[in-house]
């Protein structure tokens with residue numbers, strides 16, 4: 001158990017790890033916390049334990065700036081500009097904030113899937129980039145929970161993939177790899193807290209499709 | 216929110232793929248609900264929550280799913296000669312139908328066609344991870360059994376899936392026959408780079424890294440002197 005860390009129950013973490021997009025730029029994130037987040041990621045379930053994930057930790061300000069600018073362009077394409085917003089995705093203030101400030105995050109972790117690594121293992125057929133990508137998503141969820149557990153905030157951010165080619169070139173990520181997402185990490189400006197979700201009853205069926213659940 | 220749950224990091228480190236389940240011990244509806252409620256808290260694209268869950272307990276439907284799953288395990292065995300399935304993987308191939316409960320996790324689209332495979336699986340994976348962790352904290356084990364997705368037409372028929380649904384995986388849940396425990400993973404140092412690809416990370420294993428409490432370890436883990 002990390003001596004410096006207050007314990008947090010699993011369910012409290014699961015229920016309060018909401019998307020944190022407004023990060024404090026003035027408060028650094030320790031190396032040991034970054035490592036703990038990545039290690040939590042590596043504990044996730046994953047296809048045949050091939051562990052196709054790699055993590056790139058970006059702290060260099062110039063690199064973050066370039067990434068921040070690409071994310072701004074990407075987010076603008078999804079959300080539309082302020083004066084002509086996308087009617088199908090009404091941006092909340094956090095999404096707009098991240099659009100402008102991703103580059104100022106204390107740390108950005110890129111989660112990268114490496115399809116060729118599976119080939120080297122020689123057990124299963126090599127997986128294509130898309131499957132390698134989704135096999136890393138359980139790891140990402142663990143990382144979001146771990147960040148929450150350490151008092152940090154983060155958000156699964158995949159719109160950056162509109163600039164996947166550019167990011168790969170900047171970071172030297174091989175062509176055949178797939179960027180799953182980036183995780184900007186820092187202390188939250190606001191608070192962790194509950195999320196808005198449809199209740200279980202609305203998304204669950206019993207035995208067969210469209211049969212109401214028993215609970 | 217369920218109370219008395221286990222520590223977050225204890226759960227993350229000791230949730231492993233659990234394929235040998237007790238068939239004689241039930242998973243009450245209340246716990247299934249808690250597992251689902253943990254699932255839907257997960258990150259998901261634009262909070263559109265494009266997932267549906269089917270809770271299967273009916274022995275007839277479990278048998279049909281079990282037969283299908285067995286066929287796929289046999290097919291994997293014969294089509295991947297280099298990949299020896301371990302005893303847990305083979306066991307689940309024979310005993311899927313006896314799982315106390317099978318949760319079928321589906322991805323849905325807003326239209327009238329199912330989402331494609333990568334979209335449906337990707338949209339549900341973070342929720343599935345939460346569900347496995349929640350099951351662990353409640354004393355259960357489970358396993359993503361996603362090979363079954365290749366037989367979408369059969370799943371569609373057995374479960375009567377709606378036209379906009381894609382069944383991404385079966386998630387059998389039950390009390391483990393063995394114990395929860397540690398997993399084998401490449402260390403952080405081997406999978407992490409700093410700033411640019413290939414540049415070794417300066418992250419060091421800190422003194423405060425998570426260590427298992429003795430009571431979380433299985434016999435086997437203790438013998439191996441892990442933790």
Ligand SMILES: Cc1cc2nc3c(=O)[nH]c(=O)nc-3n(C[C@H](O)[C@H](O)[C@H](O)COP(=O)(O)O)c2cc1C
Pocket residue numbers: 046047048049124125287288289291295300304305361362365
């Ligand atoms: C016991 C068992 C374990 C499996 N584990 C995984 C897995 O961890 N990840 C995965 O993607 N597929 C898994 N599969 C499915 C096979 O990898 C895969 O679907 C099969 O080899 C066919 O390859 P294809 O679907 O890529 O064509 C598993 C199948 C079985 C029967």
Ligand SMILES: Cc1cc2nc3c(=O)[nH]c(=O)nc-3n(C[C@H](O)[C@H](O)[C@H](O)COP(=O)(O)O)c2cc1C
Pocket residue numbers: 017018019020021095098155156157158159160195196256257258259260261262341
């Ligand atoms: C695959 C995926 C991609 C996402 N991409 C972005 C993104 O590019 N930008 C962003 O602000 N949020 C992104 N999100 C975060 C979701 O919007 C967020 O998880 C969802 O709104 C739920 O937030 P909540 O847990 O705080 O309720 C993404 C989530 C997922 C699962």
Ligand SMILES: Cc1cc2nc3c(=O)[nH]c(=O)nc-3n(C[C@H](O)[C@H](O)[C@H](O)COP(=O)(O)O)c2cc1C
Pocket residue numbers: 043044045046047048049135230231232233234304307358359360361362363398399
């Ligand atoms: C996408 C995906 C598909 C999987 N499909 C199967 C499957 O069909 N059958 C199976 O026995 N395990 C399957 N698994 C489970 C993995 O094999 C398992 O998580 C991995 O071996 C790691 O196990 P561990 O966490 O206990 O180390 C699948 C996992 C993922 C992520």
